[in-house]
Amino acid sequence: MIMLTDDERKLLHKCHSHIGYAVASPKAGVSHLAQSQAGGAGGGFQYQVGGGALTGNWRRFEVVESTSGGGRTLRFSEPHLCVSITMKRLQQWASGLPAELRERAQVAWATYPVNTRNLNDLEAIVHEGIDLSAPAEQLELFEVA
16 A cells, blocks of 8 residues: 655645545546646645646735725735645555445445445545555655656
């Protein structure tokens, strides 16, 4: 099984809703993700899928002005943490998860022939899979490449 770094685990935890299909079906799910134009931001975190990778940036921010109506003007710093995981590494990680975990993910993702989709269960399964992947030593990362 592919061991993830602390930062990769942090990224996958943040993007858990985008990798459920990859956990359920590594090849098809990662292919689907790789072909998407996903991206978003909020709360000082920004993610993007593109260039063969899932990338996340964390930024600190401060409120520089508040309005009486509850609005805020924020000032963001440059990213203090940038993390990326390639689609190849994501697929290798998902493929290496225990078969029982992936089978549960398949049930939680399925809509045909019987609709058993349960995104709350899938979210919990994804977090469980991420937590199984203990932090890697730097040497292990070079062996995967």
